[in-house]
Amino acid sequence: MQARLIQECRLTAEDLACRRGDRVLFHGLSLQLAAGAALHVAGSNGIGKSSLIRILAGLMRPFAGNVDTSGAIGLIDERPALDPQLPLGRALTFWQRMDGPADNELARLGLSDLLDVPVRYLSTGQRKRATLARLIGQSAPIWLLDEPLNGLDMHAAELVQTLAAEHCAAGGICVIASHQSFALAGMERLELRDFAA
Amino acid sequence: MIGQLAILLRRDLALLLPGGRRGGTMLPLLFFLAVAMLFPFAVGPDAPLLTRTGGGVIWVAALLAAILPLDRLIEPDIELGFFDQWALRGIAEEWIVAVRVLAHWLSFGPPLMLASLPAAALLGLDGAALRILELGLLAGTPGLAALGVTVAALTAGLRGGAALAGLLVIPLAVPLLIFGAGSLSTGGESGIALTGAVSLVLLAIAPFAGGAAVRSGRG
Numbered sequence: 482m483q484a485r486l487i488q489e490c491r492l493t494a495e496d497l498a499c500r501r502g503d504r505v506l507f508h509g510l511s512l513q514l515a516a517g518a519a520l521h522v523a524g525s526n527g528i529g530k531s532s533l534i535r536i537l538a539g540l541m542r543p544f545a546g547n548v549d550t551s552g553a554i555g556l557i558d559e560r561p562a563l564d565p566q567l568p569l570g571r572a573l574t575f576w577q578r579m580d581g582p583a584d585n586e587l588a589r590l591g592l593s594d595l596l597d598v599p600v601r602y603l604s605t606g607q608r609k610r611a612t613l614a615r616l617i618g619q620s621a622p623i624w625l626l627d628e629p630l631n632g633l634d635m636h637a638a639e640l641v642q643t644l645a646a647e648h649c650a651a652g653g654i655c656v657i658a659s660h661q662s663f664a665l666a667g668m669e670r671l672e673l674r675d676f677a678a
Numbered sequence: 679m680i681g682q683l684a685i686l687l688r689r690d691l692a693l694l695l696p697g698g699r700r701g702g703t704m705l706p707l708l709f710f711l712a713v714a715m716l717f718p719f720a721v722g723p724d725a726p727l728l729t730r731t732g733g734g735v736i737w738v739a740a741l742l743a744a745i746l747p748l749d750r751l752i753e754p755d756i757e758l759g760f761f762d763q764w765a766l767r768g769i770a771e772e773w774i775v776a777v778r779v780l781a782h783w784l785s786f787g788p789p790l791m792l793a794s795l796p797a798a799a800l801l802g803l804d805g806a807a808l809r810i811l812e813l814g815l816l817a818g819t820p821g822l823a824a825l826g827v828t829v830a831a832l833t834a835g836l837r838g839g840a841a842l843a844g845l846l847v848i849p850l851a852v853p854l855l856i857f858g859a860g861s862l863s864t865g866g867e868s869g870i871a872l873t874g875a876v877s878l879v880l881l882a883i884a885p886f887a888g889g890a891a892v893r894s895g896r897g
Contacts, residue, residue, distance in 0.1 A: 538762075539765070539766075540765060540766075541896065553766070555766070556762065556763070556766055558762075560758055560759025561759065562759040562760045562762070562763045563758070564689075564693075564699070564758075566699045566700070575685070575689055576763075579685055579767065615763075619767075621766075
């Protein structure tokens, strides 16, 4: 991980607004993240954290404003994108083939013993760690993490924070949407409430 | 890009081929054979009648068998987040849908053509009719696959999407059925050619219609 070279990356958003149904969730949101930056998107449930993540990922069109990124994007949300009927090892192998060979740190994530277990039998926390392995294997410079600590025990939660810190130290960008606190040195905090309509 | 599509195709085939992982993959084939087996019981042992109607029955059975796996074609991958992850990796939905059409066709087209051999024997079709039937199925089943994937993408995420998909496919498949089954009664190549033409049109539209449907379903 320490030796991992991260390509140049940048993430900017200008004057974003998001509408769900006939309700505007937030508006006038701008942000600018350069290599090594981390941002904690905070706010209560339903305020638009996940929508903001999906807009930044380019998976949802903003109601207004635009997003400009350079560098590949890795996303973690509540959907694991791992075949539930496959053993974990093979489910991850699919993504490794797609993304090219990269160490996905299985041992560190505590997944080495679970490779034979079908994904549908994994617990919430184990599945979350498996998606982290997918994310690390992708070696994308921009990480968008939607509630990355959900379902994780204390030890795993610390590990996620360490991984995020290492990622930023290596020159990557982290955007974390979470209602929980997330410890990361030099992380800015964005209260979505301030932009609520 | 080509490498990634090959990986996609391998996964799709592992899921969809008979005996594949996404469950119930043998069902369309067994359903098809069951229809061909039950029809003679229902109309009675009137050999000329069976021979005359047999080809049409096989076509209808093929159409219905192609409808069975529709709800497993697109929706599970949207719900599991696969389409989002592919989008982040810059793989266009159009490519994914095109690959899925190919995998879906491979999973039911050739097996159906094989199963038509015993079905034709049960219905008393002669060699010439069987030849036209197989050629017609070869020309028509790719169109059915394209239609099935497109409609599966359109109805993914809707309540009662599976039933709705079946209802939508049937009227849209009428041209294939008319030309395909019609080629049996006229005994001509023109029917097969028209079936192939309809298939080509459906194949050309499917990736774009299906890809747009997946994208607009996001949000």
